[in-house]
Amino acid sequence: MFRTALRNVFAHKARLLMTACAVMLGITFVTGSLVYGDSLHRAATDKATDGYARIAVNVAPNADPANGGRPADLGARTATDLAELPGVAAAAGRVNGFAAVAGRDGKPLGNGTDALGGNFAPAADGKDPAYRFSKGSGPTGHDTVALDEATAAKGGYRVGDTVRVGTNKGAASYRLSGIFRTDGSKLPDGGSLTLFADATAQKLFLKPGRYTNIEITAAPGTDVTQLLGSVQSALPKDTSAVTGAQLARLKANLATSSSDTMSQILLGFAAVALFVATFLISNTFTMLVARRTRELALMRAVGASREQVRRILLTESLLVGAMASVAGLAVGTGVAALLQSLFKSADTPAAPLVLTPTTVIVSILVGTLLPMVSAWIPIRRAMAIPPVAALSAAEYTAPARPGSLRTGLGSALVLTGTVTVVYGALTTGEDARSVIALGAALALTEAICLIPLLSRPVAALFRPLLTRLAPVHGDLAVRNTVRDPRRTGATAAALAIAVTLASGLSVLGASATQYLERATTHALSADYVVKSLGGQRMTPTTTAPLKKLVGATYSPLNQSTGYRLGGSESVLTGVDPATIGKLLRYDVVDGSLDSLAQGQIAVADFKAERAGWHVGQTLPVERQNGRHGSVTIGAIYQADEQSDLTPSITAPDSLVARYDSAPSTHAVLVATDGGPSRAALAGVTHALGDNPTLSVLDRTEIRAEGSHGIGNQLNVFYALLSMALVIAALGIANTLAMSVLERRKELGTLRALGLDRAGVTRMIRLEALLLGALGASIGTVMGVFLGWALGRTLQANVVGYELVLPWGRLALTVLIALTGALLASLWPARRAARVDIAAATAAQ
Incomplete structure (x- = not known):
């Protein structure tokens, strides 16, 4: 059976190519998401913990209730006392604050959110172990500063240049005394770090003689646990101490929270891509089994049992999935590298790719099992065909019947889901979104099941337009599209899912953007708003x-x-x-x-x-x-x-x-x-x-600042949804290609009756456009409906939120879907136009 399945895979490799591509794309998304998430997690961990190995104990004040919950500070006397403890090599008092460096054009250098300032705290040898100077030396005078290498390079500054630095106490000009490198934990990617003399930093960020925290370095051979106990016994009230290792773990947990969130978002979109791929896989095996009824019946006739034939077909799907999974694993690793470059920003540390055994196992298992699960129903349906009937039939189809149990149950669930969504939208309780999610899952799933039933009325709706564009070819395209509603519905359903998500996001994004713009500037009568750079x-x-x-x-x-x-x-x-x-x-x-x-x-x-x-x-x-x-x-x-x-x-x-x-x-x-x-x-x-450090914003900039984040997030989501659109387009190409194979005699007859190659090409392309229009129209309606429902849950707590239909973006989504469908038809149309008339009309 395995040899038979392997031979069948290579015999039908062209027909299974689209299925393999769909599986490969889905696994590519899964692998890319896992590898990118693991790499981001590793990078964030390494960045957050870099430098804590040299710190034995870190001393910091507790939050001060009398100061609005903000941390207090430490006195210089505490640092002196700690430095005298046994086992302490040095106790460096640190001062941290906000300091932005101006470029030669007066604008801040680097990411304003991470514009940091600190103090140069030299030990007895005149060096600060936290900083390694490549040029010049540390600042010692009140009018000198030192810059990190990246910031100095961005500004084109050299030792001895005049640098303007702004803090919360104002801006001043300083002489650049040195350029340094430092630990990753002290300098965020894309940010800047300015070092001041100890007394200057205290004056700018705290008060004279005060420190933010104290870093203790242990003498060689000192036990860190014992040193921690000695330090804790010598600390003043409302002050605590932790080891450098404990602090590193805490920083790592905080740093990886955002990377974990990004990984979850990517996996969510990967699940959507895989869900869309199931329609393509199921549709492909439905058509393959229908084309091979004679072959399967012959196997039954020579003694193969139903179970054996079923195993052969499932083994074929397993082989296709395994090969596609390996390819998807390799491509997904490359996609993760691409994601690193696309999403790289000032807040995203760089790191090598991390491919874990878990990622390999999950990708291979998902890619192998998905085709088997997707092919189960078509295979089970094919096994119900009697051998005699199969041998006498050229093709077996099972179109959806309006009065079938599936249609009745699907209609009931769609109605139930729609009512549930409306109820959740009109309810202001805390569980409203959960109710909408449940209703949306019911309505969307069963609407997809009902798309075969909807294919005829939707095709009839577009028929006048197609026949006006091309009377003969349009009429043939409509007839061919509704010939097998189940196949048409499965193909259009994949596209409908992607369009639903894109349309729903567009509605929510446009409504939220308009609300934020109005909420930001409605109450503003001033000409300008002055804000601190990075919200400091x-x-x-x-x-x-x-x-x-x-x-x-x-x-x-x-x-x-x-x-x-x-x-x-x-x-x-x-x-x-x-x-x-x-x-x-x-x-x-x-x-x-x-x-x-x-x-x-x-x-x-x-x-x-x-x-x-x-x-x-x-x-x-x-x-x-x-x-x-x-x-x-x-x-x-x-x-x-x-x-x-x-x-x-x-x-x-x-x-x-x-x-x-x-x-x-x-x-x-x-x-x-x-x-x-x-x-x-x-x-x-x-x-x-x-x-x-200060930004002077006018009304336009304030409005853009309020909606900028939503626009960026939507663009990322649209880019991720494009994978689902690509898979849906592959489904259309696969359906049309299989349809061409099934209709070779029909196409040859049409050519013999006078239809030229251009006419055949036009007919296939119109079929693709009709499939695209079916999926796009249903997806747009469902997306707007779900966007309205989710928006309603915000109106109770967000005064002024109103539904906005972004007609331009919705039209663009439909246009992209139709363009994808048209592009997907190029290869099938070319094959259809090249059908040999004599060979096709002679086929039995």
Whole structure:
């Protein structure tokens, strides 16, 4: 049986080629996802743990409740005491902060999110073991800095050049004293690291004589566990110590969370690709078995049992799957390397590819078993054909019957799934999305089963258009398409799945983008918004120079956390009562915004509704640092809970200063005399000291910033879905190719009656377009429906979210599907046009 199966595989290798390609593409996606995920995991782990081997013990302060939950710092005396402990070779106090380096054009170098600053802490030999200088030396004066090699190369800086560096305390120019290399854990990929002299770093990032943490290096032969005990016994209150190995494990777990998420997303799309591939595989074996009924019946007639014939066919599918899996494993490894280059960014560390035994086993097993499972139903159906009937039949087909049990059950489940989705969409409970997911699974699965039944009415709908384009060829294309509804439905179903996902993502993405753009700028009356590069913490002193800007009106948004207001956890945002009304649009529904000048607060409507507050109510205030008092609500205003600018609680700066001496400035709103212009933008930038850590954004940039992330994610998802579209196109090509083989006599007869080669080609291409239109139309309808349902679940918590139908993107998806179908028809159409008339008409 194995030899027979192997001979059959090579005898029908052209027919099985598309099946092998579908399996190979699916396994390519699975292998690529696993290899890329493992490589990303390894890279993140290596990057996060690089450098901790030289640290025996790390000492850091605990979170300080009196400081809003932010970590405290350590005194220089602690570092001195720890350095004197037995077994300690050195105790280096570290200072960490945010420092952006300006290029020669004034713009920050590298990834702003990872623009870091630190201190040069030399030991007795004048060297800092954390940094290895390739040029120059470490900074020792208050006007010198050192840069990492990558940043210095980007800026074209050399030792002795003047470099402008910005921090939360402002910007200043320094002389470059040296260029260094360092551990991966200290310098994120794409980021920058600027070293200051010890005293300068303390002044910029903390306070004189204070450190962020202390790195202890052990003397040779010292037991790290015993050293940890000695260090812990000498630590001051609210300070903790861990070994370098423990800290490395913690950092590795934190660093790999994002890579694990990316791996899960890729595997999800790989599952979609494999699901689409099952339709192609099942369809191929259905057509192959139908073409081989005489052969299979002859085997039965000479003594082979049903079980033996079934085993032969299953062995064929196993051989095809095994060969395709090996090919997919090799190609998938290459795809993982391609993914590394495509998705490489400042946040993605580079690493060699990691091919684990688990990846090899999973890829081979999935690729081998998938064809067997997909071919089981066609093979089982073929085994039900009696040998005598099979020998007398040229071809066996089993078109879907409207009154069949499958159709009735499928219709019931589609109706049930649709009702479930609608119920979930109209429900605002926490389980609404789970209900929609269940309903969508039912509706989508059974809709796919019903596509054979839908093929006739959809083909009738497109028939007038096709016959208008080509009267004879269009009519033949429609007739050939509906000749076998089950085959047509299986082919179109693969395309419908990919289009459903693409359309649903388009609807959700367009709706979310419009909402974010409106939510971001609806309440903004200011001309510019000043933000810290990378979302780093600003202080009121950062933007104090704006006072000197002539004709400008501004107000910081000073966020202060750790409050219990009337028993409710709250965040207060301090503003300038005299100017905030000109910079932010407050839609007051009760009270007056003028109450801010009287020391009262204004509360967003969603916050007031949840807490049961009203205008005129006096609330007790208590902060984590123990300070307490009371405050009165002077106004309630409409606000979007997801807005990045409109606060949930607006308070006068004087009130916030009473409870928090160092609030974090989230943003600064600025309105200039005469409105936005290049001159106004330059004036604001110059007034802020040409600080590379600060971004001055206009309304357009603020709007783009809010929706940029969604657009990037959608582009990645569309790229991943393209694999499913490719597999669906292969299914169309396979169906048409098999159809050409089955219709050789018919095609020869048409040629003999006067249909030229161009006419045959046009007929096959119209069939492909009809298949594409069937899958694209059903997929678009289902995608819009599911996008609407999921969007409805957001409306309860996201004020202002509305359904947006991106007609352009939906039309583009349909156009891509039709183009893919047309391209898939090129080879089958060419084969059909070359059918030999004499040989075809002479065939029995």
